[in-house]
């Protein structure tokens with residue numbers, strides 16, 4: 116399909132629709148609420164005061180706030196949340212913006228990019244959660260830059276992205292992998308290395324797409340290239356950073372430390388740069404500048420006099436020049452750390468955050484590419500002449516709130532669009548998976564991957580019995596479908612959110628959790644997932660007291676994860692055979708492919724069987740003796 120550059124403008128319009136949808140959702144939530152109600156809902160935090168201040172990297176000012184009465188916050192703030200700070204009583208229209216850098220039950224530390232306005236240090240404050248506009252602005256600016264690629268190789272790249280020119284490949288070269296790879300992985304790495312524009316790695320669940328990307332990184336570095344590793348989510352970037360570090364590559368994780376996993380903190384740019392001599396010096400200069408600014412503030416507030424005013428002005432001028440010097444030194448330190456890195460790992464949204472604004476790479480790797488919207492994924496193409504995208508279009512797409520934007524294409528990832536524009540020749544599918552017992556793999560393989568998946572011998576026969584104490588005896592084949600048909604376990608709707616839950620199913624799942632724990636299964640090897648938020652909530656309330664290590668979440672949130680045993684509550688049960696968003700087969704595909712040894716699915720065949728996919732699933736469990744009816748299953752009320 117051919118397109119002209121106005122395509123990027125249309126993407127920009129979809130982004131705007133999405134931002135409006137996000138704002139509308141926040142406003143709807145807060146509509147008509149008093150300040151007190153906003154506080155109860157966790158949208159505002161009242162009666163705070165500043166209790167500590169220090170200087171962080173980049174001259175960021177870190178201010179710790181607590182409630183005046185030092186009580187616990189009524190709601191939780193999370194690291195990385197964006198907030199606006201207002202004085203409690205005043206007409207200030209322009210709040211100070213900050214990012215939450217640390218949050219506990221009673222204290223919250225905010226990171227301000229520059230010295231915050233004086234009211235932050237003086238008197239009572241209110242803090243509001245605000246929607247994140249920064250990412251939106253950055254992505255929009257990125258689209259404008261892609262559109263403007265107009266000369267030589269850059270123009271060709273743009274034409275490839277628009278589907279007007281075909282991507283090119285160099286001839287394949289032999290390489291010696293750093294770890295044994297299966298034939299498809301080996302081929303995917305060779306072709307990624309030969310790609311001159313882009314290449315797609317299609318990785319069904321557990322087939323090692325991140326492993327392939329890490330191998331590409333190792334090979335490219337050994338050829339002297341400098342790499343960018345990126346993804347939409349922090350978790351995916353962290354995973355890729357881990358794999359690169361395991362290969363002995365000098366990798367730097369760029370990102371707000373509040374958003375990076377604790378195990379990678381020592382590899383974050385912020386921490387590594389702390390050791391750099393230029394940074395040590397800049398820290399001293401920052402301290403000096405801030406103490407001068409503090410002196411100036413005191414001079415101004417201690418009463419009006421010509422002398423005080425002159426003192427304050429002189430100190431402020433001096434502080435500003437010291438701040439400039441400190442910032443320049445710090446930039447030098449940052450550049451030197453970044454230059455030494457062979458691999459820079461960062462989320463797509465943070466690529467445009469400033470520190471990396473002038474960095475270019477020989478190659479960019481984009482993991483979980485099918486979960487990034489197209490405008491976000493395009494940012495990777497601005498930083499490197501070629502990009503390797505890894506993902507799975509058969510799993511969940513990027514989350515898009517605006518139905519209109521989704522309808523017009525924002526829910527289609529760049530990975531999928533490049534595949535449909537350029538055809539199967541630009542992609543390699545990995546076929547051997549290292550997660551599921553063959554019986555768990557078979558059905559999704561048949562339905563979603565043309566029956567082409569293979570289970571690696573090391574996992575093909577793994578069962579729950581292998582990880583339970585020898586004396587445990589339980590009915591736990593690799594797959595079990597528990598049919599609630601005729602039990603009258605009707606779904607119900609939560610009033611506020613419209614989300615669905617099902618008490619009868621929840622009872623069965625909770626009983627199964629107890630049974631598995633009693634048999635000796637490690638709680639952290641067990642997860643409960645369900646498509647519906649309300650059911651996840653209901654289940655979490657009952658499962659958490661059994662063990663805080665059992666994860667209970669929505670299917671969407673569990674994408675990319677795995678456990679020995681997974682319990683799935685499908686929730687839908689109604690006389691109209693309505694399946695709602697269970698009909699998005701990518702969602703159920705994710706649900707069915709998370710378990711290594713035991714997949715337990717509860718659902719109502721009378722409701723489900725109206726859909727051919729679910730009818731086939733239930734049939735497959737009957738053929739494999741993996742079908743049980745709730746009528747012959749122990750009544751949860753009898754469970755210990």
Ligand SMILES: Nc1ncnc2c1ncn2[C@@H]1O[C@H](COP(=O)(O)OP(=O)(O)OP(=O)(O)O)[C@@H](O)[C@H]1O
Nearest residue numbers: 295296297318319320321322323324325326549675
């Ligand atoms: N060739 C291989 N031989 C043995 N184990 C492998 C091989 N390739 C991948 N694995 C293992 O398979 C597991 C999954 O790999 P990886 O995390 O790369 O998968 P993924 O496809 O990115 O996963 P997901 O589907 O969860 O996103 C890892 O434990 C990895 O070590």
